Amino acid sequence: MTVARLVRSLLLLCCFSAGEPTTANTAASSSGTAKSSSIRQPTWGTGRQNRHADIRPRHTTATAQRLLADYYAGKLRPALPAAVGKVIREASAQQYAWAKPEWGRYRRRAVVLADPAGAGEFAIWAWDIVPEAAVQQALRVLSGMVGELAPDIRQRLVSGVQPSKVALFKRPEQVWTDIPEHSIWKGTEFGANDWLSGVGGTRAVPVSSSDTRNVMEAADDPYREESVLVHEFGHHIHNLVLPDCVARAADVAHAHAVASGSYSPGRYMVSSVFEHMANGAAAWFQGTCRSDVNDGIISRPRLLARDPTLFSLMQYIFTPSVARMRYRSLCPACSTKWSPEAAVPLLEPGPPAPLIKLPLDQCISAASSWRPVPRNAPDCSDMKSECRARAIAGQCDTHPDMLTLCQLSCGVCRQVSSSPGCLDRNASCFVAASVQGRCQSDAAGMGPQGMGCLLSCGNCTAARI
Ligand SMILES: [Zn+2]
Numbered sequence: 001m002t003v004a005r006l007v008r009s010l011l012l013l014c015c016f017s018a019g020e021p022t023t024a025n026t027a028a029s030s031s032g033t034a035k036s037s038s039i040r041q042p043t044w045g046t047g048r049q050n051r052h053a054d055i056r057p058r059h060t061t062a063t064a065q066r067l068l069a070d071y072y073a074g075k076l077r078p079a080l081p082a083a084v085g086k087v088i089r090e091a092s093a094q095q096y097a098w099a100k101p102e103w104g105r106y107r108r109r110a111v112v113l114a115d116p117a118g119a120g121e122f123a124i125w126a127w128d129i130v131p132e133a134a135v136q137q138a139l140r141v142l143s144g145m146v147g148e149l150a151p152d153i154r155q156r157l158v159s160g161v162q163p164s165k166v167a168l169f170k171r172p173e174q175v176w177t178d179i180p181e182h183s184i185w186k187g188t189e190f191g192a193n194d195w196l197s198g199v200g201g202t203r204a205v206p207v208s209s210s211d212t213r214n215v216m217e218a219a220d221d222p223y224r225e226e227s228v229l230v231h232e233f234g235h236h237i238h239n240l241v242l243p244d245c246v247a248r249a250a251d252v253a254h255a256h257a258v259a260s261g262s263y264s265p266g267r268y269m270v271s272s273v274f275e276h277m278a279n280g281a282a283a284w285f286q287g288t289c290r291s292d293v294n295d296g297i298i299s300r301p302r303l304l305a306r307d308p309t310l311f312s313l314m315q316y317i318f319t320p321s322v323a324r325m326r327y328r329s330l331c332p333a334c335s336t337k338w339s340p341e342a343a344v345p346l347l348e349p350g351p352p353a354p355l356i357k358l359p360l361d362q363c364i365s366a367a368s369s370w371r372p373v374p375r376n377a378p379d380c381s382d383m384k385s386e387c388r389a390r391a392i393a394g395q396c397d398t399h400p401d402m403l404t405l406c407q408l409s410c411g412v413c414r415q416v417s418s419s420p421g422c423l424d425r426n427a428s429c430f431v432a433a434s435v436q437g438r439c440q441s442d443a444a445g446m447g448p449q450g451m452g453c454l455l456s457c458g459n460c461t462a463a464r465i
Contacts, residue, residue: 068272096183098178099127103178105127106126115157121163122142122157124142126167127169138166144325145233148319149237153317157241160206166236171211182205182209198232200278202239208229211228230288231282232278235278238278246363250276254272256309258270261349262306267294268294269297282294282298287328289334295347300410301392302346304409304411305352308353308355309353309355383405387408387409390402391410439457
């Protein structure tokens, strides 16, 4: 590995968003504006990479990695820790010393429906200066992610002592520390990184943020080959929403990923459990088309192919819906400006990390009946030898026959219940049953009275299995 490549590989993803754009997007990436900063500019190598030096974060890898790890581990302290309560009081009074009158008010702009019972709230906050279109786009993305959280985990999102938020800020008028809850970092080494496109929420400050340029995939956004919002909300779920036993499973999955040697050395995705989870969520929701920070793990089939243990954890946290939220289809410019999946290389520096069983059994309660079994389902298999290659190329989303012929590689196998014979016979069962309500019809694929989808239709007892 060359020095330039090593530097590139170590540069950080969105919370410290850095790194190079994907090759296919190079031409579109060169129109950014220079930002003033006193932080030393990194070495960018030669040739194409230098074209982006003007819009890339000025930061050293070691410093950024340290700050990032300390921030998410809760070790980074604001200059005035007591200011957290002060900021919250000021929020209600709308008194911020740094705020400019033209920003308007910092206020709740939209509510994400995270709790049908209405017992809690998860909201998007922003100043008036943030365009409504950005709020609505963020609402679409977050609703898609929240809607796929397993019900018991989704409930935790709205039941925290402090309400979780996602806050948007508008570049270039604002920086991330202009989010009131994050203003506690002003005047610190961490807060000096005003190029950040967003940060994930932590237990200390349960607020994730994103630059609206990224939300709207604006032409001058340096990180438009990835969704900062999807990545940061991945952090949010990990840091704030997962039960402790699931978080411990995340630690196991990360340690296993590192020990397996299946990632390129120093790859940002495995630099910490936090980035492992956030990049895993980005892959799960197709929230990136980069390969430099994640070895090209940009989709569910690729995650399954390279890191099936993390896949199984994502499968535990999110429902296994075939019709999942796909950021690539949802964002304003991805369908035309992002590289096709087949054009994003999947780097395979070693054999895939073998699947290990995570200690999730202890997490399963009455409210959580989900048991992820990504590879061992008796009726889950690939029927064609080319399934893996086609899945990695993104064909699970574009070729309907893939979900029938290549269930294993596409990662759409349903869970296996405790009853060996209680299975779904078709990959579409979950969506057909839970979204379309087709269990009582005799529609194709469901069988008489949904008997082809015993598990999704809840007919295992009726089948006396
Ligand atoms: Zn991150």
